Amino acid sequence: MMDETDRRLLALLQKDGRRASADLAKVIGLSVSATNDRVRKLIDSGAVRSIEAIVEPSTVGFGVTAFIYVDLDYGCSEEEFVSEVTAIDKVLEVHHVTGTHSYLLKVRERTNQELNAFMATQLKRLPGVKRTETLISLETLKETLSLPF
Template sequence: MSLDTTDRRILAVLQRQGRISNADLAEKVNLSASACHRRVQRLETEGYIAGYVALLDARKMGVPSTVFVEITLSTQADEVLEAFEKAVARIPDVLECHLTAGAADYILKVVAEDTEDFARIHRRSLARLPGVAKMQSSFALRTVSKTTALPV
């Protein structure tokens, strides 16, 4: 199914206001409540809406530091990639892991309390990941732009 303008408006609103009532959503996108509800259900069923979450404040949760870690593996063998990916998925401090093209094989987004906490994460978790040949870490000094909303 392709998305029409109304579907895109629904998705744009839901990305920014995931807890909006169906009645308010319907009003914002100029639909009846029942038609809006049917469209949202269809968007969920067809996988356009993958889920709903609460976005937490990292500072209030005690992990205000964001560190981007570039990882280069010793080899690109499938079994090494699979072992690395399974192991990294089990580290709760790693919010994102991306297989990349370029100088590094993976880029991780890691949260930490501070530099000492990151040193602990590095020593106890990251340095023990299978197949790692090289790591380079960069601390984010300030977040300039951040969104979870995809362009619709």
């Protein structure tokens, strides 16, 4: 069970996953070893999936963000589709959604031409894909992975 100290620790880690244990301990009022134990438990429990760098896509050449609705054929193997689409590196998110569409994907590409090629040669050839609808983001005004603790 997570307590207030765990929530404060998660909030700090979300802002800076490289923050020194001694600094974390000072802020939350625990010893370094107790803080390290809590961080390890948060990781072991799955509350913290990973601690990694968040790269700014536009600075490394990924200027196109697309959200793609995918409709699947009735009776197809959704498990096979999910297995294959989640294995594609440029597909950053896969959401099973309600409404008229089956899935919503978030994809990053360098150019619209590369996005078009991805759609034609990879996505539309996945098992069960009946139809897609693509929305291209003109500007990202907010994007975060941080939860509001």
